[in-house]
Amino acid sequence: ELKVEQNPLFLSMQEGKNYTIYCNYSTTSDRLYWYRQDPGKSLESLFVLLSNGAVKQEGRLMASLDTKARLSTLHITAAVHDLSATYFCAVDKLETSGSRLTFGEGTQLTVNP
Amino acid sequence: EPEVTQTPSHQVTQMGQEVILRCVPISNHLYFYWYRQILGQKVEFLVSFYNNEISEKSEIFDDQFSVERPDGSNFTLKIRSTKLEDSAMYFCAGPKDRYTDTQYFGPGTRLTVL
Numbered sequence: 001e002l003k004v005e006q007n008p009l010f011l012s013m014q015e016g017k018n019y020t021i022y023c024n025y026s027t028t029s030d031r032l033y034w035y036r037q038d039p040g041k042s043l044e045s046l047f048v049l050l051s052n053g054a055v056k057q058e059g060r061l062m063a064s065l066d067t068k069a070r071l072s073t074l075h076i077t078a079a080v081h082d083l084s085a086t087y088f089c090a091v092d093k094l095e096t097s098g099s100r101l102t103f104g105e106g107t108q109l110t111v112n113p
Numbered sequence: 114e115p116e117v118t119q120t121p122s123h124q125v126t127q128m129g130q131e132v133i134l135r136c137v138p139i140s141n142h143l144y145f146y147w148y149r150q151i152l153g154q155k156v157e158f159l160v161s162f163y164n165n166e167i168s169e170k171s172e173i174f175d176d177q178f179s180v181e182r183p184d185g186s187n188f189t190l191k192i193r194s195t196k197l198e199d200s201a202m203y204f205c206a207g208p209k210d211r212y213t214d215t216q217y218f219g220p221g222t223r224l225t226v227l
Contacts, residue, residue: 033215042204043156043218088156100146100169101206101216103156 002027004091006104013079014112021074021107023089032065032072033090033101043088047074079111117219119205125225129194134222136188136205144208146216147180147190149173149201156204162188195226 003026013019023032031050035043047056049065049072056063060083062075072089086106092099118137126132138145147159160170165182179191192199202223206216 035218042220045215045217048215090156099144099216100158100161100171101148101156102158105155 002029002091002093002102004089004102004104006087006089006107008107009105010108010110012110012112013076015080016078018078019076021076021087021089021109023072023074023104025070025072025089025091025102027070028067028093029070029091030093030099031091033092034061034063034072034074035088035090037086037088037106039086046087076109079109081111081113084109084111117205117207117217119203119219119222121222122220123223123225125227126195128197128226132192132195132224134190134192134203134205134224136190136219137186138188138205138207139217144168145182145188146206148204148206148218150204150221151201159190159203192224195224197226200224200226 005024007022031048033048034046036046037043047063049063052067054065060077065072074087086108088103088106090101090103092101117139120135124132143164145162148156149159150156157173158171160174160180161168162180167180177193181189188205202221204218204221206218
């Protein structure tokens with residue numbers, strides 16, 4: 001059974017600081033996703049990481065993937081209040097029947113002024 | 114940019130009643146998915162639907178659940194006899210277009226079972 005673990009689950013940080021969210025998964029997967037969810041809202045796709053060593057950046061967020069360690073990180077640089085949200089990582093395995101996503105527990109990020 | 118749409122946005126029902134949640138995916142891609150999220154918890158896979166058939170389902174997706182694509186565009190999730198524990202957000206998801214498998218999520222339907 002594929003399991004996905006994130007840490008920390010709760011993160012409170014000051015504006016301007018840097019921090020990293022970690023995502024570990026238990027078995028080989030094909031793709032690693034990061035989603036953002038605002039309270040009461042849907043999931044917004046941030047990144048899709050496909051291969052070992054992949055790094056993607058968008059604004060103050062940077063995601064990386066180490067398939068050998070089964071680890072992905074989401075690094076936040078110089079946090080701002082607008083980044084406050086819950087961040088989920090998810091993995092899938094491509095099958096002939098599609099690609100169901102298995103999600104982590106989510107990291108609730110609060111950026112304080 | 115095209116979006117996945119879902120209706121209704123909020124459904125309140127009595128325990129034991131049937132509910133139908135509707136989704137219109139972005140594209141005519143063959144794969145579609147339903148997920149649910151109990152308040153404050155992670156997102157859980159329910160079922161995948163490929164070429165008008167269920168291709169995979171989770172242990173959550175028991176006999177009370179069914180999915181259909183009644184008219185080639187709409188995509189429905191039916192819960193025959195709702196239970197209190199079915200209260201959750203239900204999301205449909207699907208690829209944006211034929212060139213990517215990234216799953217884009219609809220806005221969700223909040224189901225409240227009383």
